[in-house]
Amino acid sequence: xxxxxxxxxxxxxxxxxxxxxxxSLAGYKSLNLIGTKNExxxxxVSPFSxxxxxxxxxxxxxxxxxxxxxxxxxFENILNTGFFTLNHVTPAFYKEAHQTAARYEGSEFEGTGxxxxxxxxxxxxFVKLSPxxxxxxxxxxxxxxxxxxxxxxxxxxDIYVDxxxxxxxxxxxxxxxxxxxxxxxxxxxxxxxxxxxxxxxPGKHLEELL
Amino acid sequence: xxxxxxxxxxxxxxxxxxxxxxxSLAGYKSLNLIGTKNExxxxxVSPFSxxxxxxxxxxxxxxxxxxxxxxxxxFENILNTGFFTLNHVTPAFYKEAHQTAARYEGSEFEGTGxxxxxxxxxxxxFVKLSPxxxxxxxxxxxxxxxxxxxxxxxxxxDIYVDxxxxxxxxxxxxxxxxxxxxxxxxxxxxxxxxxxxxxxxPGKHLEELL
Numbered sequence: 001x002x003x004x005x006x007x008x009x010x011x012x013x014x015x016x017x018x019x020x021x022x023x024s025l026a027g028y029k030s031l032n033l034i035g036t037k038n039e040x041x042x043x044x045v046s047p048f049s050x051x052x053x054x055x056x057x058x059x060x061x062x063x064x065x066x067x068x069x070x071x072x073x074x075f076e077n078i079l080n081t082g083f084f085t086l087n088h089v090t091p092a093f094y095k096e097a098h099q100t101a102a103r104y105e106g107s108e109f110e111g112t113g114x115x116x117x118x119x120x121x122x123x124x125x126f127v128k129l130s131p132x133x134x135x136x137x138x139x140x141x142x143x144x145x146x147x148x149x150x151x152x153x154x155x156x157x158d159i160y161v162d163x164x165x166x167x168x169x170x171x172x173x174x175x176x177x178x179x180x181x182x183x184x185x186x187x188x189x190x191x192x193x194x195x196x197x198x199x200x201x202p203g204k205h206l207e208e209l210l
Numbered sequence: 211x212x213x214x215x216x217x218x219x220x221x222x223x224x225x226x227x228x229x230x231x232x233x234s235l236a237g238y239k240s241l242n243l244i245g246t247k248n249e250x251x252x253x254x255v256s257p258f259s260x261x262x263x264x265x266x267x268x269x270x271x272x273x274x275x276x277x278x279x280x281x282x283x284x285f286e287n288i289l290n291t292g293f294f295t296l297n298h299v300t301p302a303f304y305k306e307a308h309q310t311a312a313r314y315e316g317s318e319f320e321g322t323g324x325x326x327x328x329x330x331x332x333x334x335x336f337v338k339l340s341p342x343x344x345x346x347x348x349x350x351x352x353x354x355x356x357x358x359x360x361x362x363x364x365x366x367x368d369i370y371v372d373x374x375x376x377x378x379x380x381x382x383x384x385x386x387x388x389x390x391x392x393x394x395x396x397x398x399x400x401x402x403x404x405x406x407x408x409x410x411x412p413g414k415h416l417e418e419l420l
Contacts, residue, residue, distance in 0.1 A: 003376055005369040010269055017380035022266040022366070024382035025344060027240035027298060028391035028401055029262070052239070052260045052274060055357045056232040059220055064262060064272070088237060091404055095416055102410035111412060134235060140356050146349060146363055147265045153356055156232070159215040166213055170227035171394045172234035180404065181238035181391060184381045186419070187406045191238055191391060191399035194301055199396070200312035202321060206305055209396070 024184040028191075031182045033097055034063070035085040035116065035125040036077035043107045043116055043125045044073045045100050049182050051086065059156035061086070061136060067148030078152060082138040083123040087130035090178040094188050097180075119160060131162040131177045234394040238401075241392045243307050244273070245295040245326065245335040246287035253317045253326055253335045254283045255310050259392050261296065269366035271296070271346060277358030288362060292348040293333040297340035300388040304398050307390075329370060341372040341387045 010018055029049035036044045050064035065075045078084045089097045096112045104111035109125065116125035119133070126133045136154035143150055165177035175193050182188050196209035220228055239259035246254045260274035275285045288294050299307045306322045314321035319335065326335035329343070336343045346364035353360055375387035385403050392398050406419035 001373045002370050003373050005371075007269070007365070007367050010366065010369065011267070013380065015267065018269070019266045020377075020380035021369070021382065022269045023263050024380075024384070025296070025342070025366070025369070026261040026263060026271060027242060027389050028238045028384065029240060030237035032237060050262045051236040052262065053233050053236055054274070054354065054359055056229045057221070057225065059217070059228070059232045060357065061236060062274070064264070086235070094404060095407065098407045099410045099416060102412045102414075104412050132235070140354070142352065142354070144264065144350070144352070144363065147270065149264050151361075153354065155217070156220065156235070157217050159220065159231070159235070160212050161215075163211045163213050167230075170223065170230035170234075171397070172231065174234070174238065174393050175399070179237050181401060183384050183401070186409070187381070188404040189385070189401035190404060191393070192402050194304060194390065194398040194400060196397045197305065197308045200309045202312045202314050204312075206309060 020184055028181045028183055028189065031089055031180055033087040033089060033100065033127050033130065034074050035087060035127060036074050036083070037081065037124050038073070038077050039080060043109050044077055045108045045114060045116070045125070045127060046074045047089070047097050047101055048074070054153055060139065061134070061154050061156060063152045063154070065150040065152065068150055069148070075150060078138055079141065081123060084136050084154070085122070085124045085126045086134040086136060087127035088132040088177060089180040090129065090131060091180060091190060093129050094180045098186070098188070120158060122158065126160070131165060132172070132179065133160040134158070230394055238391045238393055238399065241299055241390055242296040243299060243310065243337050243340070244284050245297060245337060246284050246293070247291065247334050248283070248287045249290060253319050254287055255318045255324060255326070255335070255337060256284045257299070257307050257311055264363055270349065271344070271364050271366060273362045273364070275360040275362065278360055279358070285360060288348055289351065291333060294346050294364070295332070295334045295336045296344040296346060297337035298342040298387060299390040300339065300341060301390060301400060303339050304390045308396070308398070330368060332368065336370070341375060342382070342389065343370040344368070
């Protein structure tokens with residue numbers, strides 16, 4: 001049976017119902033732990049799932065943050081230092097990744113037991129267990145006028161990837177990396193491949209590439 | 211073994227390698243078919259995966275489009291009419307969904323055999339087979355100065371969801387809906403739940419909610 005919600009009905013729902021529903025709408029999300037370090041050397045790690053591709057040349061990534069109305073360490077550390085890391089999450093530590101969202105006084109690395117790691121001379125900490133780590137430098141901040149949501153655009157500086165997930169053509173096998181994806185506010189999943197499909201052209205039969 | 215790419219090495223790679231790598235970085239993506247109809251009544255349907263939550267009150271969704279340098283029917287139809295639909299994809303029609311990206315002369319609904327559907331008096335077509343359909347109205351367009359990427363923000367007008375995927379708290383069970391997620395440019399997956407986790411607090415043990 002199909003359930004219909006009009007805009008009016010959505011707005012009349014309890015706020016927690018509306019938040020859960022609207023947060024689930026777009027589909028599976030790009031979960032990453034973001035690692036930062038403030039000017040006093042205190043590290044921070046926190047889960048984010050609104051991360052997306054902005055461009056390949058130069059390599060750019062975008063991240064959405066909720067409106068900047070309360071203290072948000074990750075966002076403030078990125079603005080103040082210019083540096084952060086993206087780290088894929090696996091089933092081995094997705095619970096610790098979820099737990100980093102708790103309001104710890106000090107570093108969430110200490111609070112949750114996740115180990116931090118420094119690579120090259122990059123300022124911000126990586127998550128040691130992560131099979132895919134990306135070093136990013138702040139390029140642009142845009143505040144969306146419509147509701148104060150913050151969009152950060154960053155340049156990709158370095159990529160560290162476990163070779164079990166790197167294919168010859170440059171694409172990543174996220175099933176092999178065991179990358180975790182999330183939906184809504186609190187639900188975690190792994191992916192199970194259906195297929196890679198050939199480039200689509202009118203009248204041409206699609207081939208399964210894997 | 212960990213493979214390292216510096217920014218310089220990324221930029222020196224062949225463009226197809228770089229595109230595949232950078233497109234895979236963020237993780238699993240929010241795949242939807244977007245349905246539109248132009249001023250002459252010609253419908254269009256095309257796959258997009260950069261779709262994200264902007265806010266719940268009012269309910270807002272954001273979509274990224276590549277720079278507007280060549281003819282892009284979906285983007286132009288949204289700008290010209292103000293309306294579009296989001297439609298989750300399932301394993302039953304993910305190949306047709308992929309195929310809608312081919313350069314058809316007329317409507318991709320006709321070209322691929324996907325059936326269109328009209329609900330209420332909404333202008334734009336839905337994808338009949340989709341278990342989750344969202345009617346959206348253009349609210350804001352932002353052109354990212356850094357590389358011309360276009361960000362569309364839209365108000366959610368109506369939601370149609372198969373009740374097998376709607377939980378009592380308002381969250382959606384995307385495993386039950388069989389929502390497909392994609393990675394990189396051409397790879398499709400279903401999700402397999404690990405768990406829903408309780409709200410994280412320092413010192414409190416996480417509970418699995420499902």
